[in-house]
Amino acid sequence: MNLPYAEPFRIKMVEEIRQSTREEREQWLKDANYNLFSLKSSQVFIDLLTDSGTGAMSDRQWGALMTGDESYAGSRSFEQLQNTVEKITGFKYLLPTHQGRAAENVLFSVLVKEGDVVPGNSHFDTTKGHIEFRKAHAIDCTIDEAFDINNLHPFKGNINLEKLEEVYKNHPKENIPFCLITITCNSSGGQPVSLENMKAVKELSDQYGIPVFFDSARFAENAYFIKKREKGQENRSIKEICKEIFSYGDGMTMSSKKDGLVNIGGFIALNNEEVFRKASNFTIIYEGFITYGGMAGRDMAALAVGLDEATEFAYLESRISQVEYLGNKLIEYGIPIQKPIGGHAVFIDSLNFLPNVSRAEYPAQTLGLEIYKEAGIRTVEIGTLLADRDPETRQNRYPKLELVRLAIPRRTYTNNHMDYIAAAIKNVYERREEIAKGYKITWEPEILRHFTVQLEKA
Numbered sequence: 001m002n003l004p005y006a007e008p009f010r011i012k013m014v015e016e017i018r019q020s021t022r023e024e025r026e027q028w029l030k031d032a033n034y035n036l037f038s039l040k041s042s043q044v045f046i047d048l049l050t051d052s053g054t055g056a057m058s059d060r061q062w063g064a065l066m067t068g069d070e071s072y073a074g075s076r077s078f079e080q081l082q083n084t085v086e087k088i089t090g091f092k093y094l095l096p097t098h099q100g101r102a103a104e105n106v107l108f109s110v111l112v113k114e115g116d117v118v119p120g121n122s123h124f125d126t127t128k129g130h131i132e133f134r135k136a137h138a139i140d141c142t143i144d145e146a147f148d149i150n151n152l153h154p155f156k157g158n159i160n161l162e163k164l165e166e167v168y169k170n171h172p173k174e175n176i177p178f179c180l181i182t183i184t185c186n187s188s189g190g191q192p193v194s195l196e197n198m199k200a201v202k203e204l205s206d207q208y209g210i211p212v213f214f215d216s217a218r219f220a221e222n223a224y225f226i227k228k229r230e231k232g233q234e235n236r237s238i239k240e241i242c243k244e245i246f247s248y249g250d251g252m253t254m255s256s257k258k259d260g261l262v263n264i265g266g267f268i269a270l271n272n273e274e275v276f277r278k279a280s281n282f283t284i285i286y287e288g289f290i291t292y293g294g295m296a297g298r299d300m301a302a303l304a305v306g307l308d309e310a311t312e313f314a315y316l317e318s319r320i321s322q323v324e325y326l327g328n329k330l331i332e333y334g335i336p337i338q339k340p341i342g343g344h345a346v347f348i349d350s351l352n353f354l355p356n357v358s359r360a361e362y363p364a365q366t367l368g369l370e371i372y373k374e375a376g377i378r379t380v381e382i383g384t385l386l387a388d389r390d391p392e393t394r395q396n397r398y399p400k401l402e403l404v405r406l407a408i409p410r411r412t413y414t415n416n417h418m419d420y421i422a423a424a425i426k427n428v429y430e431r432r433e434e435i436a437k438g439y440k441i442t443w444e445p446e447i448l449r450h451f452t453v454q455l456e457k458a
């Protein structure tokens, strides 16, 4: 018989997780003002809040930690990281930061000014936050197919070139610091961008003299989808595809907490020496000296190993197959999810799941709370709460999709956990008609409200 698939690793360390009762969870949600971010990890059985920094490191990464060089300047670990980043991306200048939004803060302090526009595919919320915080505007030029959850376009992270050229034509070049391509595109469901689209975006941007940057948090997963789905790529290595991806950009920001396979860290990498020099000053102000930038030497050492591991097909196949396994189970149960299934998460369409909950009562948040009550599984809302209010009108911005994201940490849960998650969501789906009321906000902060917002039952 054909041998079934098995993971290319074995487990050497485990961490105990504990179940709770439904009564306990209902009380804990009340105490948390119905904000899943406010739960303690001890109150969560399976944590799908984020794949950011929550994965398991390998024995080689733990080994690298022990030999980290903590020198303030010129650390050996920085050199190891710099060599690895250049090998994978081709970018020769590196500025470490403590995580992805810190890289955005440093780079955007150089490139983004009041009144600018930054086009791209869907910007993730902290990236958008760092653009709007500077009184600039993010313009989403994603292809329309991305917003139809049943459309099986293989690259829903792609940029619509007509929409992008409209931006280039309607704004002076000095007010367009760069075009930002997010790979994979988190907000539209962990959807990849094709090499063909990246190439076309770079060519169009070069015509208008606009630089292109990558928000690269899940670049390796994007490369995997290119290898699996894009014509002519099936025989190329992940590392070869990554090199070509970055050849279509002038630089990158990176949240290493995703495809860096580490629990903390980020960086900027680019080829433009002038931008590097200016960004170095902001690194020193915000992050620390330019050869550690808010990271310990040991974390840079572990990251250098992590980037190498993350850009290997066997690891990516294992990681993405687990997400597909969960997604296919939910499809089998009739649950409406974003298709094709993304690389790091399964995204449930809560408007179809909970038709009786009005948009003004946050259906995606309502569904996330029901899933937690049902089985102690924490998810995150990628909908109206996250979309926040229009900076000028202060009205809710209702995005096209109201999603609940099930983000799968890397090398952390087994497929038994996936079966448990799918069964829990099926149970909620079977009682969806009874769920007719959502939630209302009792307190919210000025920006990025969903992290700390407080709610009560509507």
Ligand SMILES: CC1=C(O)/C(=C\N=C(/Cc2ccc(O)c(F)c2)C(=O)O)C(COP(=O)(O)O)=CN1
Binding pocket: 049, 050, 051, 052, 099, 100, 101, 102, 124, 125, 126, 127, 182, 186, 215, 217, 255, 256, 257, 265, 266, 380, 386, 407, 450
């Ligand atoms: C494509 C991209 C990201 O996905 C990203 C972060 N993402 C997170 C963490 C998170 C962020 C915002 C939330 O509302 C959230 F609930 C979760 C996530 O789970 O997906 C960052 C920023 O990288 P930092 O987290 O290292 O600073 C930059 N770019």
